[in-house]
Amino acid sequence: MFTMFFFLACGFQTSFWPHLIPWIPGPQIWLLMILFITLKWSPLFAIFYIYFLGFCLTRFSHIPLKMIWSSLLLTFTLLLIIKNRVQMSGAFSFILFCLGGSVIFQVGYVVLSQLIEHTPTTLMFLDRLLQILINFIFSYPIYFVFEWFDESLFKKEDWSRSPEKQEFEV
Amino acid sequence: MNFLNFNFRKAIILILVISLPLISINMEQKKVQNTWFTEPFSFLAEGVQSLFASLSRGVRTTTSEYVNLIRIKSQNADLQKQNDELKTRLNQMTESQNExxxxxxxxxxxxNTKMELVPAQVVGRDLVPDHNTITINKGTKHGLKIGQAVLTVSGAVGYIFKPQLYTSHVMLITDRYSVVDALIQKTRAHGIVEGKSKELCVLQYVERTEDVKPGDLIVTGGLDNIFPKGFPLGVVTNVERKTKSASLVIDLKPVVDANKVEEVFIVTHAALEDFLQKPTDVTATERITK
Structure with missing residues (x-):
């Protein structure tokens, strides 16, 4: 179901949003979803699931698999490190993590593109900044959708096994 | 003094009572109605009548206006609705007309072309802003293959790089992975067009000695076996002559704004079409250079 939702989010961004509001980039709900998984799910399961979602992403873009996997791994690792050092929870923490995660993803993508790709991407500073801002704005309402989705799909025991809860229990 | 014991007062009243109708009967028979003593009464009556008439007219008008107001209100709502409907229809008509x-x-x-073309609609854009690709609603089921040219009436858009069963991904000429053989229309010098950013391409490997100026039209070269020869690609916006480089770096603005494209053609068979033999559509070029 989560994968289905992921596909819907990608379809929304590629085929729905550009036809309605072509002058503003659509929110990267797929990235917010990956950030949510990074923050909420157990790290081992999360990283493999994120790799799977990264593969799914290549169906909607010309992005090479090496680029998306390496960018997502970088984002996942840095976000996990930050998360383990900052004791915050709830919607407010999620939007802050989304802001940080979006910045890490965009910067990481540019850096990794310079290192890995033969034809590296350009900086496109304003485009990236706008994208980060849009992700940040949309992260707040989307958090509640993800939260509801996550809680209604997973059993409470599974939910309580997420790293955040584990720390709380300890 | 009263011999007959007669009550004169009563008698006078009685006479008056009887005579007044008689007098009035007599007056009815006369042609002239307006006598001096009736005039004030007539005047008064007229005044009162006029007053009430105007009053009643006023009341009637106000009432009817009020009733009309209620009716107008509902009519207004209906007309507003009709107006909205008509506006929507007009917009639809305009949209249909444009389409x-x-x-x-x-x-x-x-x-009018020898080429075999398959029309398609753009159904999606790339998920990541770093790549410039579009998705069209035709795939291998419709005879599409990898490396087929995608174009519009105005110019080249890109080529198919990932055909699927019912959809295909098209790499736009502005994508940084895109490479297209190109010609400078004026001088016939060959070069390679590569994607640079969302709205720009760069023409490389053109000799320094070539005479290229902003506004020159760049067309497809045809050597890549993707595009037919001579189809418009872009217009030169900037020419850079680096001192240590043997070739020029030429910035191009694509003739087609791929972000606004809705319908495209896929060239399934170019049939050796050469657009250099045909008069070029200069309107797009002029539009860009302006």
Whole structure:
């Protein structure tokens, strides 16, 4: 179901949003979803699931698999490190993590593109900044959708096994 | 003094009572009605009548206006609704008209070319802003293959790089992975067009000695076996002559704004079409250079 939702989010961004509001980039709900998984799910399961979602992403873009996997791994690792050092929870923490995660993803993508790709991407500073801002704005309402989705799909025991809860229990 | 014991007062009243109707009967028979003593009464009556008449007219008008107001209010709501509907229909008509004109142009283009073309609609854009690709609603089921050219009436858009069963991904000429053989229309010098950013391409490997100026039209070279020869690609916006480089770096603005494209053609068979033999559509070029 989560994968289905992921596909819907990608379809929304590629085929729905550009036809309605072509002058503003659509929110990267797929990235917010990956950030949510990074923050909420157990790290081992999360990283493999994120790799799977990264593969799914290549169906909607010309992005090479090496680029998306390496960018997502970088984002996942840095976000996990930050998360383990900052004791915050709830919607407010999620939007802050989304802001940080979006910045890490965009910067990481540019850096990794310079290192890995033969034809590296350009900086496109304003485009990236706008994208980060849009992700940040949309992260707040989307958090509640993800939260509801996550809680209604997973059993409470599974939910309580997420790293955040584990720390709380300890 | 009263011999007959007669009550004169009563008698006078009685006479008056009887005579007044008689007098009035007598007056009815006369032609002239307005006598001096009736005039004030008539005047008064007229005044009162006029007053009440105007009053009643006023009341009637106010009432009818009020009733009308209620009716007008509901009519206004109906008309507003009709107006909105008509506006929507007008917008739809305008949209249909535009679509009709666009499709007519496409049809004319399809009819007047030797190439075998498959029309398609753009259904999606790339998920990541770093890549410039579009998704079209035709795939291998419709005979599409990898490396087929995608174009519009105005110019080249890109080529198919990932055909699927019912959809295909098209790499736009502005994508940084895109490479297209190109010609400078004026001098016939060959070069390679590569994607640079969302709205720009760069023409490389053109000799320094070539005479290229902003506004020159760049067309497809045809050596890549993707695009037919001579189809418009872009217009030169900037020419950079680096001192240590043997070739020029030429910035191009694509003739087609791929972000606004809705319908495209896929060239399934170019049939050796050479657009350099045909008069070029200069309107797009002029539009860009302006």
């Amino acid at each position: 009709l004109e666009r499709l007519r142009t496409l049809l004319d283009f399809q009819k």
